[in-house]
Amino acid sequence: MLNLFWADEAGLPANDRGLAYGDGLFETIRMEGRQGVLLSRHINRLVRDAARLGITVSGSELKSVCARAADRLSGGGDGAGWILKLTLTRGGGGRGYRPDSAMVPNLMVSGTSPPPQTDPAGVVADFSRVPLTVNPLFAGIKSLNRLEQVMAARELDDRLFEVIMSNSAGHLVEGTRTNLLVKVRDRWVTPPGASLAVAGIMREWVLERLRERGEHVEERPLTTDDILGPDCRGLFLLNSVLGVVPVRTLADHDLPVETGLATIFNPFELLE
Template structure:
């Protein structure tokens, strides 16, 4: 079991290891009324990745916390628009204790729960993106985990200004990996391409769902490295940003170059069909 904290009441204890060392992880869920978009996948990922970090948490306890959060926040945020769109955030830390980096044995985890209104959704006509100057380094031990260690993304996000919606980060070899808050999906002549799972800082819930839907439709999907030339060359038939809150976002201009806007994945994304 964990200690439950509500962000609108009080913060985590001063000795919390999430605040001290980024020792934890988080999930951000798009909600409509009292149901969440792909909610089960978010909760399953938190439990699975907590296990990878050695933080004990039970799925049943996490579901109870979500139910309590819906009861608490629905009236405040759930009626913000006709569809009841709002955002639920769960932040799990290892808890308190331990001298320096070494955690205490048997530490009790902390779960901080917060909520807020839906952000403004990007236009369906596409967004403007650029390449980040901040390289993204992924430790294989932590690949894919949505941990609290996001300093590289914070530094890259400082480059976003004006019309820019997102900046895309590359690894040390120059291969494109992901945006500061989005995964990448490229439409190529031979099918759909996305960077491989082992290269990702965050293995997104929306990314996995879209890949499954594309494969179910019989389309070719490849997990392989994506270069700058792939994203801007004549063979690029469309570039998409994937995020569990805003969904599937086409890029219409990248680093000053216009890209084709393909609606091939927009037609499979309907958040009201993914509510749980």
């Protein structure tokens, strides 16, 4: 059971725990008309990660909401691109941190225009000065607690598309809104899922496709030398809304732009 709210009517109630404590999760889904890119994976992740937080929601409920959202927000056009956001919180009420087990989850639904397409020749990025701390209990969960990413995103300007955040060990972890994938000689390297603040849907899908093709994929700590060293063949930023984005310049260093990865990604083949 869910309390459903539409962002174009009214926001969440003032006593919502997502507003008070960040007690919830969200999904951002690239839509084309009534269909979504990897929609079932987004729904499954939301159900799975909500269960990790002790918030009960079913996939059938979310699928029904997505269908209603498409009717309401897509503008009626089957070919119009837009972005669907689902914000799920534990619910409202209660005093203090301890939640009431009888709370009914709140779900807020919104639709926005898609971001502009990225330059296929690559984007410009830099290293962030904001460290990223990942609590192992919440690793990979797309929770509402994103203050570190907010502070890192303040470093962005009109020149920079993304900044890359490091953990306390100095390993590169992810961008403010993207996961990292690097071609190092004849293999692909990405930080392990347990080190990530958000384990992205696009990351999951791309790694599966590379392994299906027989490519060598390593999940291990990623260093600056992996990207700026002589063995780097390309750096990609992965995001389910933006897709697969090559980086041509990082911290004023020119990077090679590997084109092979583009051959496995076509968002129109991933619509559900």
